[in-house]
Amino acid sequence: MLNPSLNLNSHLFNRDVELASMRAGFGEGLVNAGKADKDVVALCADLTESLQMEAFKQKFPNRFIEIGVAEQNLVTVASGLAMAGKIPFIGSYAIFSPGRNWEQIRTTVCYNDVPVKIIGSHAGVTVGADGGSHQALEDIALMRVLPRMVVICPCDAIEARKATEASAKTDQPTYMRLGRDKTPIMTGEKTPFDIGKAHIVYQSERLTGSSCDIGIIATGPILYRALRVAKKLSEEGKAVRVMNLSTIKPLDEKAIIKLARDAGAIVTVEDHQIAGGMGSAVAECLAEHFPVPIEFVGIKDRFGQSGTPQELVKHYGIDEMHIYDAVHRAMLRKK
Numbered sequence: 001m002l003n004p005s006l007n008l009n010s011h012l013f014n015r016d017v018e019l020a021s022m023r024a025g026f027g028e029g030l031v032n033a034g035k036a037d038k039d040v041v042a043l044c045a046d047l048t049e050s051l052q053m054e055a056f057k058q059k060f061p062n063r064f065i066e067i068g069v070a071e072q073n074l075v076t077v078a079s080g081l082a083m084a085g086k087i088p089f090i091g092s093y094a095i096f097s098p099g100r101n102w103e104q105i106r107t108t109v110c111y112n113d114v115p116v117k118i119i120g121s122h123a124g125v126t127v128g129a130d131g132g133s134h135q136a137l138e139d140i141a142l143m144r145v146l147p148r149m150v151v152i153c154p155c156d157a158i159e160a161r162k163a164t165e166a167s168a169k170t171d172q173p174t175y176m177r178l179g180r181d182k183t184p185i186m187t188g189e190k191t192p193f194d195i196g197k198a199h200i201v202y203q204s205e206r207l208t209g210s211s212c213d214i215g216i217i218a219t220g221p222i223l224y225r226a227l228r229v230a231k232k233l234s235e236e237g238k239a240v241r242v243m244n245l246s247t248i249k250p251l252d253e254k255a256i257i258k259l260a261r262d263a264g265a266i267v268t269v270e271d272h273q274i275a276g277g278m279g280s281a282v283a284e285c286l287a288e289h290f291p292v293p294i295e296f297v298g299i300k301d302r303f304g305q306s307g308t309p310q311e312l313v314k315h316y317g318i319d320e321m322h323i324y325d326a327v328h329r330a331m332l333r334k335k
Contacts, residue, residue: 001205001234002227007190008201012224013231019182022221023121025157026178027052029164030089034060040168041081043067043090045074051091051121071096075104075116082114087168094120094136094177102142109173110146117167118143121178124220124271125299125316126309128180135304141276143175144249150174150195151249153219153270153278156186159246162193170195179271181309183221186244198252200259202227202242204234212239214327215263217256219245219270219278222318226269229323240327248278256282257290265293265334267326271318274298293333295326 002008011017034040034056041063042056048066057064067074071092078088090097097120098105109116123136144151150172154160160178167174192199201223203212214233218226223244230240243259245252260266266286268279279296286292299316313319 001203003199003201003203006192006199006201007188009185009188012184012186012227018185020157020185021052021182022154022157022160022178023050023052025154025160026119026164026176027055029161030056031059032161033165033168034063036165037087037168039085040087040089041065043074043078043088045069045071045092045096047092051119053091071101072104075101076108078116079108079112079114082116083112087115087117089117089119091119091121093134094123094139095134098139098142098175099136106146110148113148114173115171116173118173118175119178120175122180123177124179125304125312126179126181126221126271127304128309128312129306131306132304137273137299137304138276139177140248140272140278141280144281145276148173149249150247152195152247153177154246155219155221155223155244156183158185158187158189158191159193163195163246166193166195177220179221184224186224186227193246196247196250196252198243198245198247198255200241201244202230202240204239206234206237207239207241210262212241212263214238214265214267214331215241215243215259216267216269216323216327217243217245217259217278217282218268219248222269222271225320226323229320229327232324233327245278248281251281251285253285253289256285260286260290260292263292265330267295267297267323267330269297269318269323272298274300293330295330297323297326
């Protein structure tokens with residue numbers, strides 16, 4: 001069942017579950033952050049409407065800069081504004097930022113330790129028909145390797161809004177990853193969100209103690225598929241816990257280790273390359289502190305291609321069937 005203490009969407013497993021764009025959640029959060037702090041500014045690389053930054057531009061025209069198709073300049077201008085005391089949010093597609101301007105992010109943002117907030121939209125194979133050239137499958141790996149960089153991957157539009165508002169209050173460089181399409185609303189207005197904090201969002205009703213058969217850790221909108229698999233497994237008599245790991249760096253090591261101890265095996269689920277992604281971060285943590293069998297659901301060393309999101313999710317092995325199979329492999333390995 002869904003964790004009642006988190007005030008999650010009670011209609012989550014209904015066929016008519018509400019869908020919303022994570023970009024819309026970010027846009028709303030950006031306006032709220034701008035209202036709360038006059039030092040919040042926004043910059044975009046010719047994608048203002050697509051990234052839902054238009055509302056901020058209309059509300060605070062003197063605090064918005066259109067950089068144009070110049071992602072390296074996008075970062076360096078933002079870095080200068082941050083050094084002058086501003087809190088810049090910069091937006092582009094993830095394949096271009098951080099894909100095109102990684103060196104500028106490394107040197108002018110992280111090396112100088114300034115609070116630029118980088119929004120990478122249209123990430124993952126669920127971008128669909130835009131094809132492999134525009135499907136950022138490596139961005140988590142690129143950003144989590146950078147010293148001082150916070151990496152956030154919200155699960156839905158509400159969490160994207162809360163993450164935007166929360167990141168505006170920190171003095172750290174931050175990367176936030178967004179998808180393109182509307183995705184299921186899993187959280188609620190009262191669901192807690194704190195940078196660096198993971199939550200167990202689902203556990204089988206038959207669970208009475210701490211131990212369980214399997215722990216599933218998911219990040220981003222693909223959490224919805226993991227939850228559906230967990231519900232199916234629970235109906236089959238398995239004891240399952242599902243974690244929403246919306247902050248990939250800093251990692252909530254305490255929560256991950258506890259889940260590994262309780263379950264004895266872990267499955268990680270992400271719409272990103274397995275190499276260097278969220279699963280790698282979890283594996284690094286557990287290899288050091290509490291090694292257990294791990295199965296990784298993600299993109300296996302491949303580029304994306306054109307297709308519908310549903311076609312691509314199935315083709316690249318990150319659909320519910322593959323999550324279900326990974327769970328059974330992990331449970332077999334721990335015996």
